[in-house]
Every structure is written in C-alpha cells, then in structure tokens.
Amino acid sequence: MANERYNAPAREKHWQHVWEKGQIFRASEDETRPKCYVLEMFPYPSGRIHMGHVRNYAMGDVFARYKRTKGFNVLHPMGWDAFGMPAENAAMERKVHPGKWTNANIDTMRGQLKSIGLSLDWSREIATCSPDYYQHQQKLFLDLLAKGIAYRKSSKVNWDPVDHTVLANEQVIDGRGWRSGALVEQRELTQWFFKITDYADELLRGLETLTNWPDKVRLMQTNWIGRSEGMLIRWALDAKTAPNGHSELEVYTTRPDTLFGASFLAVAADHPLAKAAAGKNPELAAFCDECRRMGTSVADIEAAEKRGFDTGIRAAHPFDKDWQLPVYVANFILMDYGTGAIFGCPSGDQRDMDFARRYDLPVVPVILPPGEDAATFALQNKAYEDDGVMINSHFLNGKSTKDAFDDAAGRLEKQQLGAKPQGARKVNFRLRDWGISRQRYWGCPIPIVHCTDCGVVPVAERDLPIKLPDDATFDKPGNPLDRHPAWKHTACPKCAKPALRETDTMDTFVDSSWYFVRFTAPKSDSPVDKKAAQYWLPVDQYIGGVEHAILHLLYSRFFARALCDTGHLSFATNTREPFAALFTQGMVTHETYKSQDGYWLQPNEVKFEGEGANRHAVEAASGRPVTIGSIEKMSKSKKNLVDPDDIIAHYGADCARWFMLSDSPPERDVIWTEAGVAGAGRFIQRVWRITDDIAERFPGKPGARPADFGPEAMNIRKAAHRALDQVAKAIEALRFNVAVAHIHEFANVLQTGLSKDGEGLNWAAQEAAFLLVTMIGPMMPHLAEECWARLGYNTLLANEPWPAAEAVLLVDDQVTIAVQVNGKRRDELVISRSAGTGEVEAAALKLEPVIRALEGRPVKKVIVVPQRIVNVVG
C-alpha cells in the first residue's frame, strides 16, 4: 500500500457508493438534536452542471458536513427549478418536447452532482415541473385568491406582436423584442397579480432582523421597496379652464415644505385629467401619444428631455387661492407612482428645474443652504435638494426643512377642500404588485376557468392538478396552451356550462418562492406539512448568487408570509423570515482567448509560452498567435468554460472542491487556472503521503496518552489543536480560504516534525493524522474517508464527530511581543504570558535595539498592551 499514489477518480466512486448504500445523509425530524437546514439555490436544468454550480454546492456541502460533525440534525436537500423558457425554446428549435428535454437534463445533471460527492438527502428531490409539485402550487394559488392576495387586474405590458407574447422589461432592447426584433407595443392586458405591496412595510422592517444577510442585499431590497413618507395634496382646479367632471387634482409629494416654491403642476400622459383635456385638444392628444411611445427603453429615458404641454388648466395654490398655477402634461411623470401627478418646485428638484428653464417658468428659491447668505443666494440651473432654512415662504420662513414639513402638513390636514381635508400624510412605496401571468406553455397552469355567465371561477380543489397537455405544438410563436385544440375547453365548475380555461401559466419565480418549504416534507399530500416545516424552518444557511438579491429573495420572503396568512405555515421563530442566514458567493471566471481572425478559443485549444510579462499564447493546432483577453465569467459564448466532468475524471471531485475553496474568499470571484487545480491535486497527494507514512511507521490508533512529550511532539500537538480550532471557526464563518490556509500550515508543521524523532512522537503522529483527516473531512470527503480507513478506523468518517481541541494546547506559556520605540518596531521580546506590565516594561527597556533607537533621549512614557506590544515613547 505504501508509496502508491492516491487514485482519486476510482476511490471517489467507491466512497460515494458506500455513502449511498448507508443512506447516511437521509434526514428526519428529531426533537432531541438541534436542527440545521443548509440550502443552496436549486439549479435550473439547463443541460450540464458548470463550475459555478460546483462552487456553490461545494460551499454548502462543507457547511452541511461540518454541522453534522458538530451534532446537528442536518437537512441538505436538492431539487430542480425546472419550468422556464429555455425548454420551450429548445422545443421550438429542436422539435423536442420541453418535458422530455428538461427531464433528460435533470438526469444528466443529477449524475454530475452525485459525482461531486455532496452530502445530499436525495430522497427529498423535487422538480417544479412535476405535477407532484405544481398541483400543490395550484392549491396555494386558490388559497391566495380566496384570501385576496392573488387578484386580477388590467395593466400595461410589453407585447411582442411577432412572438405573440408578453416580454419582461429586461427582454426589451431599444424598444424591440429580444428574439423577434419587432417593435414592442404597450398593451393593456388583464393579468394575475400577487399583492406583495400589502407586505411592503413588513418586508422592509423584516430586513432589519436579518443580521446574517449581507448588508449589500439588505440595502438593495430596501431601495427596491423604496419607502417614502409624504403627502397627498388636493388642488382646486379653476372651473373655467378645467374639463367637465374635474374639479380638483391630487398630487403626491415628499416635500410639502417647498410648496411656496411651486411654479407648475404636471400629470402623466395617461392621467385621467390629461385624457379629458386631450379630448378637446388634438395637439395635446398628439403629445400624449408621443409620451406613451417613449419610455420603453432605458436609453430613451436617458436621452429624453423634460418635455411638457400646457393644458390650459389652472389650479389654485393650497395656501393662496388667488395664486393660479398652470397644469402641464409632462413626459417625466409616471402614472403608476403616487397619483401620477406632481407639483413642480424648480428650486428644490433638478427635474423640475430643467422643466422650468425649458418652459420659462418661475424659479423661486425656498431653501437656504447652510452657510449661504439670504441676500446673495441665487440658483442658476442647479436645484438645491437638501435641507436648510426656509425663505420666501411666508409663515414657514426661518424654519428648518423638517419643521416646515410638519407645519405645512399640519395645516393641510386641518384645511378643508370641499368636505374633506386638503392634505393627508401618506407613505408610498416604489414596490409594485407582482405580475405572475405568462403567456407560455412550460409553467404551472393557473387553476382558473372563465365562464361567460359566472365570470372568473376558481377550479375546484378536487379537480387539481390541472395538468399541462403533453401534445402541445411548438412550431409557431405564441402560447401553445391557447391554440391547443381541446385543452382549454372545459365545464364551468359553478354552472357546468362550457367554459374556457385560463391559458396563462405562472411566472417561474412562483415555483422557487416556496420550494424550500416543500423540501421539509416533499411527499406530503398537502402543499406544506406544518409540523415538518415548523421543525426545519427557517433555512439556517442559504447560499447562492447575488443575481437573486432582489427578485427571488424578495418573492420568497413575501411568499413565506402569504403562506402563514393562508394558514399553511407557521414559524417557530418570532419573525416570518424564511432564510435566517444568507451567503452570496462569487462567480467562477477564466481567461478568454481570441484567435487572429477574432474567434473565441477554448482553453484546451491554446498553448502557452513564456512567463510573467512575456507570457503569450498560440493556437495548439496551428501555432498561430492568440490574444489573451480579459478574465470573465465562464460562458458558452466566450468559450472559456471548463467542464466539471473533465476535471473530476482527471483530478477527482475533491481536487475541484479544494481548489474552489482555496485562496479566493468565497464572496469574491475565483479565477479558474490550470496551475491552481494542479496545485490542489498535489496537496491531495501530499495529505495521502503523510497519512500513509504515519500509518506505516506508527500503525494503530492513539492509545493511552504518554506522560511526557518531547519538544517535537509538543510542536506537532500544538499545531494540530490550533488548526482544529481555527478551521472550525473559519468554516462556521464560511471563510473557507482561511480554513484551507490553516490546514496547509498544519500539514507543513506535521511533515517537518515527522522527519525528526523524540519522546511521544509516535502518539503525537497518530493523533495528528486523526485530526488532519477529520479537519479535511468537510472539504475533501472522499480523500478523508480513504485516509481514515488507511489509519485503521473501521467506521465512516462522515458519521464521526468533530473532536474538541484541547484548550491547554491553544495558548503558549511564553508569548512573543513586539517592542516599538515611538511606534516603530525595533525588537521582540519573549516573555511569560503572565508577566505583569512592570515586568514587560523593564525587560523592554533593557533591550539593546531599544536603547540604540532612543539615542540617549529620556523615556517619556511606556505603553504596554499585555501579550501584544510594548511602545516606548522617548
């Protein structure tokens, strides 16, 4: 056995088989042990596993395996986010059914995941495209509908007239559909929505409790929810100029303090007042049409000037009914924020300033910035949007911005217009309700029937699941469900007359909003097994990419609450947060290569020559020069992919895992390099050699501990226990690169120590091997099992506990402390850990380099930080 190289690919298969046979990663509820739910974002079955998956799942696996060694009852499941557009595109392009394509991908990817050696409970595997899953989602939809959380409304959508489908905003590029290239139309469609806005405040407040989430994600969600405190203010319209039926205009503002700086009002092109006014004015109608056509693309908005059209309508200022302001239709007002109408204060808002300058409207400064003189203060074309002292504002003059806000708001609340107060405080959110209707086949059918007599009727629960028909056609664009000859024809659940099914399916984000709940009882007859969910939830550690910082993570937080409010779920914790801790890992990147004629080349098509600045590349086949491009996320289009299968077949899964975890902090991008992988492979062999060597020279497990250890043995023992302690801390904090460094450090000490001899070395070596193997276990589980067996243990390491580090070995009696003179390090001092301040000071002042550095100056002060540093000030 000795001196043989460790054959990772062969042994890994063996250990995977052993684990699987023993079913050791199966989880079940157990009230006697603390639980730990470890989850990585489940993959979309796109075809093959890529390195990003390997990194994500390796991290989760280290954490899950570590927690298991610490005595936790660990749930670590895996499944498939299996509905989505790529399957339908594949169907269109390759004439293969989306289900068949998806299931084939799942089979491939399951096999790949298994080859990584993850400690997953595969008995809980779910696929969202299976009726076993989506029938429960349909039930949830019905309950949300009954509770008023799901509702139908008409709204504007991006409609692609060629593909006959709704497009998400991200799919509209320069006003054209991303696939068809057709000019996108704004269409009014009736769609299903979830009332996430009802939860805006709770979702916002909940973020404060998520202290184990990255600040970045919390901030992004905070901004996305976009809470603002302001007022609704109603303005009386001048009867002579206003259209019939319009006597007032309600605006939303966060700055009632700047009311005396107002110089105009503006409404969106779709505002009822604009429409009414346009009815009598063709020129205005044309302007409104123009406004509607804009705003589909980001570029348009950037380039767009502030433009408006004076409707001729006049409105009375709330604090001075003789002060008449013009009402414009303006292109920068959004109909779906606030009331779709504003008052413009040019001195206090840059957009209003731009608008005022263009249409020559008054600009009255109302806020004096700190440090400015009221007599000389003037604004050019730059508005002042911050706080200050009120000027030109009658009764508000001299007040602070905040006091002025309260004063103005208070007056407007008391003041009457008609029978109601003229103003009301109002909190507004940027967040909109979640539109979930998609005109697609490969999604969860919405369980609704449209009846000409009864209207919108929910499908009866006993009729669930509403399954997708297998025989849909994908040969032309549009929704295959809608044009299916039979599927949509059904009987009304209420009156039994012929009726039509809803042919829209749900946004795939709905599927992923509760899969982590389903994992807690994947075979349950009801959507959620309340008891199981209460035992396992919340997820203790969630790991995934930042790209889901907003949508998926916000939808899931909403869904958890919606499930509680429909009685499906209750949390044992006092918040309703589904993910107690979140970690967002970085991407896997690689250099890119381009041939002379501008084609991307795969890494294995390229040969390298030279080093450092002289490093260059040529095409392996032809020798023609290659341009080494930037380091980018691995992608098919740039051809800088490395296939995990190749790496695993050549180096083994442990090697890929170890490389991914080394060096780069997990939240940052990791650059995949051939040299780095080879280095990881060398370390694997080194661990094997050390273990093999110890097993050979000091066979057996550590027995009765010797009374004394020589310095060599002590050295090894200290390094071992320190590493054990540090690695544990690093893994708990998900700082895998630091854990790796500590293991390296220990391996170095151990290897050097083994070449020596001394009292107790035999025992220390046996202990060190035991600890080394234990601490690599979570990261390189196959190698660890192999070494474990080689050392003569006849258990599975995966079932072994994490040993406790011996506290006495973690601290030295002697400490080395740095000695500074005037803050500059001059020497170091080895002294007893318990040495008092005076003792340390005296010893430091005696040091030759200290005396030299003082150059005869008297010592003014000595600062002693125990066990750390001495600073002599002279």
Added chain:
RNA sequence: GCGGACGUGGUGGAACCGGUAGACACACAGGACUUAAAAUCCUGAGAGGGUAACCUCGUGAGGGUUCGAGUCCCUCCGUCCGCACCA
C-alpha cells in the same frame, strides 16, 4: 445622476476589537535525488542601501486623529456592482 463596495508583493490573498503587514498558496529562482525527466524534498524572495550587524521606504494619492493606522475620519483618483425621471 443616486446608492454601495473595493484598492495590500509578480499573482490569489492573510492580518482578532487600532497593536510585529505580507500568514497560506500559485508562479519564480537556486539546490538535492535521478543516466534523464516526472514526482518529491530543501532553500530564497516586498522595494532600496550595506560585506555584515543593521538602516530607510512601504497596504491607490494627499491630509488628519492616535503612543501606535492596511484597519478610524476628511478630500481626491481608480475599479466593480446595484438602481435609474419614484415626485
């Protein structure tokens, strides 16, 4: 435009709560073993000066606080990310 993060050797990165900057790894150089190579082992290395002991400089730039700053504060430069007419 608004908001946020980051900037440390040739490279990836470490550095507890303000306390010896560069751990650990990659790459590199030299050496040992070998007929040779691979593999492995040993040694070296932030920059500059000095035979050496040692000295000076050094964490994007410039200021500041402190006995002491990679770490805290201010200004600037650069890179990356998020949002984008949200009233």
